[in-house]
Amino acid sequence: MNSTEKEQKINEILTRGVEEIFIKKDLEEKLRSGKTLRVKLGFDPTGAKIHIGRAIVLRKLKAFQELGHTIVFIVGDFTAKIGDPSDKLEKRPMLSDEDIQKNLTTYKEQVGKIIDLSKAEFHYNATWLSKLTFAEIAELAESFSVQQMLARRNFKDRYDAGTEISLREFLYPLMQGYDSVAINSDVELGGFDQLFNVKAGRVIQKHYGKPEQNVMVTQMLEGIDGRKMSTSWGNVINTTDEPSDMYGKLMAVRDDLIVKYLWLTTELSSDDINALDQQLKDGENPRNIKMRLAREVVALYHGAKAGEDAEADFIGTFQKGGIPEHVEEIVVENNVPIKDVLIKKEIVSSGTEWRRLVEEGAIKNAETGEIISDPFCVVKENTVLKIGKKRFVKIVI
C-alpha cells in the first residue's frame, strides 16, 4: 500500500458508516502515527447469527486490520456466566463453559468470513473481571455519577417511562470499561447504540493512569423494509444466509435505502457508489442498482462465483418467470404439515406469520401456480413452494 492509498484508507475509516468518533482528531493522529494500534471489540458469546447490520462494525475492524493494526476481540464470558438479570427466578449461570466454547466457534465461523482471525486476538473477560474485589469495584464506581448513567439514552427512555432499571445494569459499563484497561486498548469500536459503553473505557483507563482509548460507533442499518432489523419481522439478512436467499432479500430492499446499503454492506469504492447514486438520480431503474448491490453482498460472504450464480438465477426466475436453478432444499418426514417445517427452519417466523401468508394467497406451488389455502396442508411428494414474490423452497420427501 503506497502512502496515497494509505491516506485514502484512513479517510475512509474515519467516515464511511461512522455514526460518531470520540475524539476524532486524536484517532486521526494515532492512525497517521505509524504505531500498531490495539483495536477492541467486545461481544456476547450467545451463538447468535450475525446479520449484515451487525457486520458493519466487523467490516470496519477489517479496514483497521488491512492497515496493519491488531484486532482484539473480548469474549464477554463473565456476564454470560454470572447469569441473565432478566431471569430472576433461576439464578443459575446463563451459559456453561462448554456453551461458550460452542458459541465462540459459531462466532468465529461467521467473523472469519470478514476478518483474518489468524492475526486477531481473543480474550475472555472473566479472566480479569472475576478477580476484582468489592473495594476495586467501589473505586471504579466512584468514576461515574448516577446522572451520567441516567443520561444514557437507553436508561433515560426507560427512566422517563417508569420502567424498572436494575442497579446491576449500571455495573455493566464498569465491566466493559475495565476490559479496555486489561487489554491496553487504543481504540474501541461498537455498534450505533454502544457509545456510552465504549466511552466508559476511557473513564476507567484514566482512573488507572493509562492512555485513554478513542471510540468509534458505526451507523445503524434499517431492515430491508425500513423498520428496525428484527428476526420476527423477517426483514433481516444474516451473513450465513444461502446465496439465493440473500440475493432475493436484497432485491426487496426499499428503494430509498439502496445507497445506504451500498455504503454500509459492500466494499465498493466511494467512486463506484457515487456513480451508482448518480444513476439512480438520473432515473435508472432501482432494480438494476439493487442487482448490483445483491451481487456484491453475496460475493462478500460466498465468493464472486456465488454472486454471479445468484444473479443468473434471479434473471432466469424473474425476468423469465421460472423457478431459480438453485433452490434451498428441505427434507421432511411424511405427514408433517408444511407449516411446522417452515417455522422450524425459520423460513417463516411464526404461526401468525404463516397464517397471514396463507390468507394472502402468498404460498404457491411454484410449478403449477396452485395457491395453498389450507394452513395445515401436508405435502405428499417433492414440491417447490413459492413464498411471497421471491422466495423458493424445495420440499423433499
Place this chain on the structure above:
Amino acid sequence: MNSTEKEQKINEILTRGVEEIFIKKDLEEKLRSGKTLRVKLGFDPTGAKIHIGRAIVLRKLKAFQELGHTIVFIVGDFTAKIGDPSDKLEKRPMLSDEDIQKNLTTYKEQVGKIIDLSKAEFHYNATWLSKLTFAEIAELAESFSVQQMLARRNFKDRYDAGTEISLREFLYPLMQGYDSVAINSDVELGGFDQLFNVKAGRVIQKHYGKPEQNVMVTQMLEGIDGRKMSTSWGNVINTTDEPSDMYGKLMAVRDDLIVKYLWLTTELSSDDINALDQQLKDGENPRNIKMRLAREVVALYHGAKAGEDAEADFIGTFQKGGIPEHVEEIVVENNVPIKDVLIKKEIVSSGTEWRRLVEEGAIKNAETGEIISDPFCVVKENTVLKIGKKRFVKIVI
C-alpha cells in the same frame, strides 16, 4: 423481671423514641417469642464524639439487652479502609488498621456507659465484604432498582437539585445489607435517617434465602436551640461533656423541647414523664422541670452523685448569683489570647462566634463583673470567665 414488667418493657421498646418500625407486628411477635434475638447496629469507626441525639439508638439497644437479647455491633472498617469517596485526588485508604483500633477504643469507652459491652459482639465487616466477587456483587445489585435508590430521600433531594451522586454511593446499601446476612441479624436499628439502609438488609437476606430482619429507626433530636444538632452551632450535648457543662447546656434547652428531651434522653418512666409534662401544662416554671432533666441526664453518664453536685452548683450559682463550686479549669501558657484557648478547647465554636460574644458583652470576669471588650485580650492571672448567662471557665496560668 416478671411477665408484667417484661410486657411493659416490650411496649416501651416498640414506642418510646421510635420513628418507624418495619414490620412492627413481626418484631412484636419476635420479642414475645422468648427467642434470643440478634440486634444489629452498624457504625463508622471515625472516633467521633457521641452526642445525646446519637445516643438515642444506643439507649434503645440497651433496652433490648435488658430483655436478654444479643447486641451485635458492626464496625464499618471496610468502607473506612477503601477511602473516602469525596477525596477524589488522593486515593489512599481513609483510615489505617491502627486508626480504626484507636477509634474503636474511643467508641467503646463512650458506648460502654450505656451498654454492657461484656455481653455484646463486635464484628469487622471487611472480614466478609473484602471477599465478595464481582459476580456476587452484580447479583446483589440485581435486587435493587435505580428507581428505588433514587426514591431514597437523601438521593432524591440531591438528584432534584442537580447535585452529583456518585455511582459508588449506590453500592453502600448493598454492603450494609450484606452485613445482616453475615451476622444473621433478627433486628437492625438505625438513626432517623437510616431507614433505607437498614431496610436493604431485608432485601439481601431474602436474596440469600435467610429470614428477613425487622428494622427500627429512632427519632431525631433537635439541638438545645431547636435547630439541627451541629458542633459548629454549639447546640450539641456530647455524652462525654463534663457534668457542669452538660447540666448548663441542658438548662438552655428551649422550653418546647423539654418533654421530648425527657422521653429521648432520660430513663425516667413514662409515668414520671407524663407527670412532669402535666406540671408544665399546669404552669410550673420550666426551669424547674429542666433542672430535673439535667440532673437525670448527668446522672446517666456520670453517676447519681455527679447529677446532684451539678444541681447543687447550679443552685449555688444562679439562685444565689455566685460562681459555681465546680468550674472547668483550663491551663494556658502565658500571653496566649483567651480567644485561641477557648476555640481550641471547643468552648467557643469559631472566631466568628467569639467576636459575636464579645460584641454582645457576653464575656465577663465572673469575680469582678467586668465585661471583656477586647477580642484579643490576654489574661495575666488566674481568672474565672463567665460566658453568656450560664457557663463558667477558670483560666489557670
